Amino acid sequence: MLKFVLRRLLQLIPVLFILSVLVFSLVHLVPGSPIDVLMGDIRDPVVEAALIARYGLDQPLPVQYWRWLTNLLQGDFGTSIYSREPILHMILARFPNTLLLAFASAVVALVISLPAGIIAALYQNRLPDFGAMGIALAGISIPNFWFGILLVLLFSQYLGWLPSMGYVSPAEDFGAAMRHLILPAITLGTAMSANLTRLIRAEMIEQLSQDYVRTARAKGLGERMIVGVHVLKNAMIPTVTIIGIQFGGLLEGAVLTEVIFAWPGIGRLAVDAVYERDYALIQGVVLVAAIVYVLINLLVDISYRYLDPRVKLG
Amino acid sequence: MAQNTTAQHSTAQGAAAPSPAEPSPATAGAEPVLTVRDLQVSYQTDDGPVPAVTGVSLDLAAGETYAIVGESGSGKSTVALALLALAPIVGGEVRLAGRDLAGLSRHELRRLRGREIAMIFQEPMTSLNPVLTLGYQLIETIRLHQPLDRAAARGRAIEMLEKVGISDPARRLAQYPHELSGGMRQRVMIAMALSCNPRVLVADEPTTALDVTVQAQILSLLDDLRAEFGTGVVLITHDIGVVAETADRIGVMYAGQLIEEAPTADLFASPMHPYTRGLLASVPRVDLPPAGGPLAALHGTPPKPGKAPPGCPFRPRCGEAMDVCSTMPPLTRQGLRSVRCWLHDR
Numbered sequence: 001m002l003k004f005v006l007r008r009l010l011q012l013i014p015v016l017f018i019l020s021v022l023v024f025s026l027v028h029l030v031p032g033s034p035i036d037v038l039m040g041d042i043r044d045p046v047v048e049a050a051l052i053a054r055y056g057l058d059q060p061l062p063v064q065y066w067r068w069l070t071n072l073l074q075g076d077f078g079t080s081i082y083s084r085e086p087i088l089h090m091i092l093a094r095f096p097n098t099l100l101l102a103f104a105s106a107v108v109a110l111v112i113s114l115p116a117g118i119i120a121a122l123y124q125n126r127l128p129d130f131g132a133m134g135i136a137l138a139g140i141s142i143p144n145f146w147f148g149i150l151l152v153l154l155f156s157q158y159l160g161w162l163p164s165m166g167y168v169s170p171a172e173d174f175g176a177a178m179r180h181l182i183l184p185a186i187t188l189g190t191a192m193s194a195n196l197t198r199l200i201r202a203e204m205i206e207q208l209s210q211d212y213v214r215t216a217r218a219k220g221l222g223e224r225m226i227v228g229v230h231v232l233k234n235a236m237i238p239t240v241t242i243i244g245i246q247f248g249g250l251l252e253g254a255v256l257t258e259v260i261f262a263w264p265g266i267g268r269l270a271v272d273a274v275y276e277r278d279y280a281l282i283q284g285v286v287l288v289a290a291i292v293y294v295l296i297n298l299l300v301d302i303s304y305r306y307l308d309p310r311v312k313l314g
Numbered sequence: 315m316a317q318n319t320t321a322q323h324s325t326a327q328g329a330a331a332p333s334p335a336e337p338s339p340a341t342a343g344a345e346p347v348l349t350v351r352d353l354q355v356s357y358q359t360d361d362g363p364v365p366a367v368t369g370v371s372l373d374l375a376a377g378e379t380y381a382i383v384g385e386s387g388s389g390k391s392t393v394a395l396a397l398l399a400l401a402p403i404v405g406g407e408v409r410l411a412g413r414d415l416a417g418l419s420r421h422e423l424r425r426l427r428g429r430e431i432a433m434i435f436q437e438p439m440t441s442l443n444p445v446l447t448l449g450y451q452l453i454e455t456i457r458l459h460q461p462l463d464r465a466a467a468r469g470r471a472i473e474m475l476e477k478v479g480i481s482d483p484a485r486r487l488a489q490y491p492h493e494l495s496g497g498m499r500q501r502v503m504i505a506m507a508l509s510c511n512p513r514v515l516v517a518d519e520p521t522t523a524l525d526v527t528v529q530a531q532i533l534s535l536l537d538d539l540r541a542e543f544g545t546g547v548v549l550i551t552h553d554i555g556v557v558a559e560t561a562d563r564i565g566v567m568y569a570g571q572l573i574e575e576a577p578t579a580d581l582f583a584s585p586m587h588p589y590t591r592g593l594l595a596s597v598p599r600v601d602l603p604p605a606g607g608p609l610a611a612l613h614g615t616p617p618k619p620g621k622a623p624p625g626c627p628f629r630p631r632c633g634e635a636m637d638v639c640s641t642m643p644p645l646t647r648q649g650l651r652s653v654r655c656w657l658h659d660r
Contacts, residue, residue, distance in 0.1 A: 210440060211435060211437055211440035211441045212440060212441055212442055212443040212444070214400070214435065214441070215433075215435060215441045215442065215443075215503075216443070217398075217400055217427070218398055218400060218427055218428065218432065218433040218435075219427060219428035219432065219454075219455045219458065219506065219507075220424045220425060220426070220427035220428035220429060220455075220458055220459065221424070221428075221454070221455075221458060222424055225454075229446075230443050230446065233443075233445045233446065234443070234444070234445055237445070307445065308444075308445055309444075309445060309447075309490040309492070310444060310445075310490070310492050
């Protein structure tokens, strides 16, 4: 087990190295530079040259990359050109917000998709199935941000039940924090549940035709136990993978949703960084997101060991 | 083996009146634990109902082994499932210990399955749940039907595993199906099926997926347990050679019908139906001098369910078909035997 985790962490090194090269190259391929943004309307070549030299942007790209990488290896992600804050700080400050939103969204997604998928499978090709699949199809087809806006219109504008945007720390005011969380979590969670419902339905149908289900019926087990224990435990194995991958995606920041709801997460940080061409910040955010993604996948693999006894880690 | 137990039944209590509806002389007298009368099973498909079993009748006495032999598609596995009301019965009746399954609620049926009538399947690899421990699956079955606490049920599970010849049973409870060989898994299935001491065990091709040596072990284990518990066994197989030693009586199925039924020794000695003769001729025999020349084979294939020609379904493949065969032959009784063929309709 420990060996498995260590080996997976070692595998992370080449992945991250390649990623760091890609991120660095992409960022510098984007037209415009932070100096343009910093200079604004000022037209002074001397100041510009001084700024360029100050941030080392006059150096050849490989040199810039090397400097960034060596600092990174010492735990120094650099500082933001604008806020002058250490980038690692900025990311760590935003990350819990994204984690909270991702977690809440995953809960919403599971609360919807688990019963919907199971019921659809049990009533395959009958009305409840068509209903669940129709809603899932709509969920996949409707753009996320548009659905978010509709939710804001209904629950904030017309009904006035929930705040339309913003974030309150649960440590300050738990109730207000939850009220601010509900709409973005529903927006993301429903999007996630659409795919999950279809997956759970397909897995359940597949598992319901397995021989062990016949055995369970032959020994007199009730359908509730058959579905709830025997079938569900098998159906959850592939489902957990997808949940993990989707959750990893949420942790990288749901960009559109965070922007619409003014949610101070990683996604919005990334968008702002791109607008400002804050090279070091973009690189830092993408790198951290990648690390988180890989770690989530590792957790999914480890969870396999507990869900599927046939899987041996090593 | 006990080929003559059935004969004993009938001679010992021969005075008892046979039931009016198709009395089976083989178990007449001894109250059969399982009675099947004119069983009809149809599966619903997109093209409408497809009959899989069309009129099967049989009796099973306690402690008896009744083998149903047939090719794949003959409906034998459907009969097996129907005995537990797990296949859509559309006509006829299945009586277990005197109770008609058709009259039972779903709840009552569930209480019956596993306790009064249990089943083991062909594929021990897939018939156990791969993600639950053997202990969980065994104890679940035991506690479903017996008022035992967890510890007592665990004790019963260990006892059953010992009975089916599994070493170190306490440790096995924590293992998963994939950690056992196919033969071991089938032993666990048998332990599970017999854990509540059912009156009837339905074994659907229990050895087909196993190595030949393991096959013999499992069959003899089943036979020992049958004798010990007095369980009636319905053994379903496509391999008539498998049942020669263990079955008391054999019923041969073709296209959803029972076409011949006889005590095992009689069937092997003098098969009456042309199909049974063909089946037996296609089994290599070491106890007979070689006939010289290739082993006989039945020509053609059995009709698909619902696609049988009118009259005798075996007619297109039968070397002795006559004009009269275009109408369905009746089931004719001759002593302990019965056959559905115009050749024997006297």
